[in-house]
Amino acid sequence: MSRPWMPLYIGDYLKDTGHLTTLQHGAYLLLIMHYWQHGGLPESASGKARVTRLSGRQWSSNCQALAKLFLPDWKHKRIDAELEKYRVISEKRALAGFKGGSSSRGRTNVERFGLQAIAKQTGTQSHKNITSTEYVAAKGSSEEAVAAAIERIRRNKAGMA
Numbered sequence: 001m002s003r004p005w006m007p008l009y010i011g012d013y014l015k016d017t018g019h020l021t022t023l024q025h026g027a028y029l030l031l032i033m034h035y036w037q038h039g040g041l042p043e044s045a046s047g048k049a050r051v052t053r054l055s056g057r058q059w060s061s062n063c064q065a066l067a068k069l070f071l072p073d074w075k076h077k078r079i080d081a082e083l084e085k086y087r088v089i090s091e092k093r094a095l096a097g098f099k100g101g102s103s104s105r106g107r108t109n110v111e112r113f114g115l116q117a118i119a120k121q122t123g124t125q126s127h128k129n130i131t132s133t134e135y136v137a138a139k140g141s142s143e144e145a146v147a148a149a150i151e152r153i154r155r156n157k158a159g160m161a
Helices: 010-017 022-040 045-052 056-067 077-100 109-122 133-139 142-160
Strands: none
Touching: 010 022, 022 045, 022 056, 022 077, 022 109, 077 142
8 A cells, every 4th residue: 555644753752763874764765655555574584675765785785774673573553553544544434525515405325326227227317216125125335335335435545565
């Protein structure tokens, strides 16, 4: 999933990285940006070196200093917490958008789209009120519709990752 922005708490960053060289700052920033974009870092040392754009020699002489800024297995506690916060906010906004757009002219989107689908199948005009037992049976509850919409959003996000 592409994330167009990344929170960077400058005071915390400078407090935690004051001991780094300029080269190490650049490498660390590239690592945490990659982590934010991809949810983690490559497993191999050569993959991490490619992310930092350091040569093999530069990587081997700087990786110990960089590794100290990560948890074992190159996990990052702060970024993992921010990614989880981002995921929760994103899901809440998607649900609010779905709920906010779900009512129009006294009908829910499920009702409107159901009426349009029935109209296409029966050849009637989609703006007419159709009270059909087929529609009532096919409609489902609004909770089911919201759950289905959330599932579609999750599948779409997983497909973009």
